[in-house]
Amino acid sequence: MKITRVSVTPIAFRDPPLLNASGIHEPFALRSIIEIESDNGYIGLGESYGDAPALAIQQQLQSQLIGLDPFNLNQLRAIVQATVAANKPASVAGAELAPGSHASKAVSNAYSAFEVAFLDLQAHYLNVPLVDLLGGAIRDEVPFSAYLFFKYAEHIDSPYKPDNWGEALSEQQIVAQAARMIEAYGFKSIKLKAGTLLPEHEVACIKALKKAFPGFPLRIDPNGNWSLETAIRMAELLGDDLQYYEDPTPGLDGMAELHKRTGLPLATNMVVTDFDEFRRSVAQNSVQIVLADHHYWGGLRDTQTLAKMCDVFGLGVSMHSNSHLGISLMAMAHVAAAVPNLDYACDTHYPWQEPDEEVIKGGKLPIVDGCVKITRAPGLGLELDHEQLAKLHDQYLTCGIRQRDDVRQMQRYKADWRAVKPRF
Ligand SMILES: O=C([O-])C(=O)C[C@H](O)[C@@H](O)C(=O)[O-]
Numbered sequence: 001m002k003i004t005r006v007s008v009t010p011i012a013f014r015d016p017p018l019l020n021a022s023g024i025h026e027p028f029a030l031r032s033i034i035e036i037e038s039d040n041g042y043i044g045l046g047e048s049y050g051d052a053p054a055l056a057i058q059q060q061l062q063s064q065l066i067g068l069d070p071f072n073l074n075q076l077r078a079i080v081q082a083t084v085a086a087n088k089p090a091s092v093a094g095a096e097l098a099p100g101s102h103a104s105k106a107v108s109n110a111y112s113a114f115e116v117a118f119l120d121l122q123a124h125y126l127n128v129p130l131v132d133l134l135g136g137a138i139r140d141e142v143p144f145s146a147y148l149f150f151k152y153a154e155h156i157d158s159p160y161k162p163d164n165w166g167e168a169l170s171e172q173q174i175v176a177q178a179a180r181m182i183e184a185y186g187f188k189s190i191k192l193k194a195g196t197l198l199p200e201h202e203v204a205c206i207k208a209l210k211k212a213f214p215g216f217p218l219r220i221d222p223n224g225n226w227s228l229e230t231a232i233r234m235a236e237l238l239g240d241d242l243q244y245y246e247d248p249t250p251g252l253d254g255m256a257e258l259h260k261r262t263g264l265p266l267a268t269n270m271v272v273t274d275f276d277e278f279r280r281s282v283a284q285n286s287v288q289i290v291l292a293d294h295h296y297w298g299g300l301r302d303t304q305t306l307a308k309m310c311d312v313f314g315l316g317v318s319m320h321s322n323s324h325l326g327i328s329l330m331a332m333a334h335v336a337a338a339v340p341n342l343d344y345a346c347d348t349h350y351p352w353q354e355p356d357e358e359v360i361k362g363g364k365l366p367i368v369d370g371c372v373k374i375t376r377a378p379g380l381g382l383e384l385d386h387e388q389l390a391k392l393h394d395q396y397l398t399c400g401i402r403q404r405d406d407v408r409q410m411q412r413y414k415a416d417w418r419a420v421k422p423r424f
């Protein structure tokens, strides 16, 4: 079997004005959709970062993969490594909130984008679900958590009419956001994206969530925007309210000190983003839970390796997300189904994406009782909707955004906004 066609299509889809430690989401999020086809007519799909540097590497790889056997993942990796080495990709602003966009992640990020498509094609050829190529499903329902954001009602100079979630800045508004998301998707745990309003207010929102949803595991994620002192002070206020405390303060040293001083379980997708950081983190006990993300951890199989390493070193495993569509959601679900020690509900931004902006046939995937179901359909069980793909590609061409920059977007609201960390 040989690969005869590779397409890499950048797309843009509407993204709400969600607040975070860097600033605010732009009106459109970028992704790239990958489709490969073999000489015997099988198709494999992938989804990855659509920021300019990531896209440039993916596009350079396109022609080099023609003729490759889709089972030859080692050759894929070698081609990716050689291409990235010849390129010296530029660093990306705002990369810490989308670690896969960072130059140092170029190999693992590009490899992952194509690895998923190769595995999807292999599984279609073998007529088995992709998870079977990862050792088989340990669970066929993968739990996700309600991912709450502080947000404005609409974008500044919005190019489209406001989303229907409304503003969420107060405790009552955050509780209402949670109630709506839980009602719609059946989530059984809650994550609050923080690091944006005053820390005491964000902690008060956790307390309000605890009261409104007794028994729900809760997480707060200030994305390293709290100083060590602030993170300790907030830990005292939080007591044992949290399932885990995600990236409250920056750096491996800061997190290690925070854990020493509070004993709280710390999780991260910021200070442990590759195996070198993993080793350094273990040496100083910086974190107790690692958020995996196949998009920058080097694909589905390397995510399994990460989970194994977590098991060996007594760490928990959870899963990170960035704004994404259904191909990513399904890839996340398949690897999560094959990781025995994935002890926590995964993150997903999926509820924030609009129902008319999916690239797979049948529209948005269902999340029921907080879970994505793994079926026996071959591969990821998805088919590309080429009309929708063309529509979102046109939107990419006209939206004017080529690289995510939440700082620059916030400067449109507040002219003196700067990328300061920690801000509180
Ligand atoms: O857990 C996280 O750190 C994220 O989900 C990072 C994202 O970039 C999030 O902060 C966002 O979408 O603004």
Ligand SMILES: [Mg+2]
Binding pocket: 221, 223, 246, 247, 268, 269, 270, 320
């Ligand atoms: Mg995080």
